Amino acid sequence: MIVITKEEMQDAEKRAFASNLNQENIIEKAGVIIAQEAWVNTTASKNTKIIILVGPGNNGSDGLVAARFLSSWKATVTILLISKRNDLNKYLKDEQKNIKCIEMIKNHEARTITKKIKESECIIDALYGIGWDINRKQKTDEYNLKKLLDKIQLHRDRQFILCVDIPTGVDANTGQCIKNTLTADMTITFGAIKIGMTQQPGSSKVGNIIIEGLGIDHFIKERSSAHIISKNDFHKNIIKRKSASNKGHFGKILVIAGSRIYPGAAILTCEAAAIAGAGIITLASSKFVQQINITKQPELTLFDTGNSEYLDESIFPQLIRQVDNFNAIVIGPGISQNKRTVLLINKIIEFLKKNKHSIPLILDADGLNILAKMENWPFKLSKNVILTPHPGEMARLLKKSITEIQSNRIKYASILAKKTEATVILKGPGTIIVSENNIMISDVSVPALATPGTGDILSGLIGGFLSQKLLPIDAACFGVYAHALAGQEVEKNIGNISSKASDLFKYLPKTIKEIVYAKDK
Structure with missing residues (x-):
């Protein structure tokens, strides 16, 4: 099984979107998959309370699409925005009126956020994905992010934690992670498993892994950086004993x-x-x-x-x-x-x-x-x-x-x-x-x-x-x-x-x- 670096994934995405794959269609597909997994891993009923943590990039866009579908299935969806986005209507469409969006930069929402976390059945991490760099300099939105993750850790009870692509805070190339990183029950990763998901401490954060190609997998170079060992790697090379041995x-x-x-x-x-x-x-x-x-x-x-x-x-x-x-x-x-x-x-x-x-x-x-x-x-x-x-x-x-x-x-x-x-x-x-x-x-x-x-x-x-x-x-x-x-x-x-x-x-x-x-x- 192929395992890739962040750079290899970014290269595959670039080549995929430069060909006949439409980026917005890919985001829609990703969002549906996320919504379906969240739905089947909760009570899957009307008013199921789901929180979606949304970041500034494509990972966040996937989360917004998931929010739209979950809301249309009558879940009660709350979006926590780590930074301001101007494209909510683009992804939420008619469901925007039914979804509560909270911007983390507004401190007066702190009590509301705590209440929402305690009441939720599922928390979806659609913040940064492979865009996270453990060595990056801290910005305002990342300060808010760490405060949010700390709050979830403090008040987490039995919520199903679903991470998009890779848990936020895990370095996709090394597996190193920040102390605030959520421990997922499931990670839906796109294209292929990232190397950081195989290395500690990151590997202990990902939970069950679901791989979704989304068509991007066809653009991952066959000669990728790494492979996971499997039984099929040995069959042709092992000496089997003959009767005259x-x-x-x-x-x-x-x-x-x-x-x-x-x-x-x-x-x-x-x-x-x-x-x-x-x-x-x-x-x-x-x-x-x-x-x-x-x-x-x-x-x-x-x-x-x-x-x-x-x-x-x-x-x-x-x-x-x-x-x-x-x-x-x-x-x-x-x-x-x-x-x-x-x-x-x-x-x-x-x-x-x-x-x-x-x-x-x-x-x-x-x-x-x-x-x-x-x-x-x-x-x-x-x-x-x-x-x-x-x-x-x-x-x-x-x-x-x-x-x-x-x-x-x-x-x-x-x-x-x-x-x-x-x-x-x-x-x-x-x-x-x-x-x-x-x-x-x-x-x-x-x-x-x-x-x-x-x-x-x-x-x-x-x-x-x-x-x-x-x-x-x-x-x-x-x-x-x-x-x-x-x-x-x-x-x-x-x-x-x-x-x-x-x-x-x-x-x-x-x-x-x-x-x-x-x-x-």
Whole structure:
């Protein structure tokens, strides 16, 4: 599914209205759709009380048309104007006499507004839509707007909140929003979903989303900025096992994970790689970690690392002699930042840069923290690398604050991808995957995944898919999508309080099966 920026939507509208689409007809269609949704989501009876918040632009025009239809259906409609409009008669027509219009600039209407809010069944936000810019300088009408939104928040009871295109106060490109933003029950968005609707905190404000093309969708460029990941993205790329298959056909993966203080990270990563279908999984870790892991997962093979408590550079010569036997490598989960381990990881990264085979590599957790401390690290990465930072790790890599990263997640994920030529997965609600010109977004938000170890499982999944020769972007998307869907099953069956990372293993096999055979049913 296409997801677009504010600028792409504005470009589509401009080209649509320059062709054979009549702008006023589009406004009429939008207004009817808004009115119908408001009507069916209230008591839908005579004298149903509905408030429509109207702004100065086309979003407000949509709201005025909705007001006309609702009034003609005998609803009691009140329009709150954030600024003066001279086109009320144009859109309200004969119903203008039946609709009370209140201009917010008139302070003497404050008590009336409060009373109307308390009595209303439905509030329609037709203020700014994508025209809102979170960095804009405050003007008089916006001061009135914030006062109005505060008043609605204060007196809101059970009103159905319907937002037009995107809730006012949400930045359409980033998802950042003002504190006064209403939380919608439903958002009717036009053309396509806006990127800001997929990112927190904006994604928590939109409620149920209805997409209405209005004919404008035909003018949205096929090569838009971003897409939401769906099952249909993987069907052609996934290897399905044939009757004559053997384990060698499904890849060999080297997992460099775990330490004395984080032994479980290796267990989670390796188990996930097995569930993803990797043929042979080899664990390189301290002997202590390997002994624990082999009792939990007897399918593993072990890389001889001696008796050291931590991985160290002494195993490097042996490792580089065998590295070309692997189809994918995962480095980082739970390895710690022990000085000897840091030296080893630095050497491995520099070696892989020079290796002619460009073995696909995933760097996660402490692998990323070690990378961030390497001098000129963006130039030391090989091809076919996947970086999987959470916001804190991304902040360390780019030397930014977490607040900066979260203020525009797509921007910073794209910067890192361009700087490194890697596939970047910026984790968190609305996970973003960027690779070259591809931006993919997971619109599945799962609080149950906010627990230690789920990132290790994600790295193992992606590594398992990579070892089966999926392209990095495909492996990343498949891993993120399967991880999220399994997380939803965990949340559904266990809840998001008592769930733990390893609970994912109960649901991942079935989830992967459903994705792989989605089109075979």
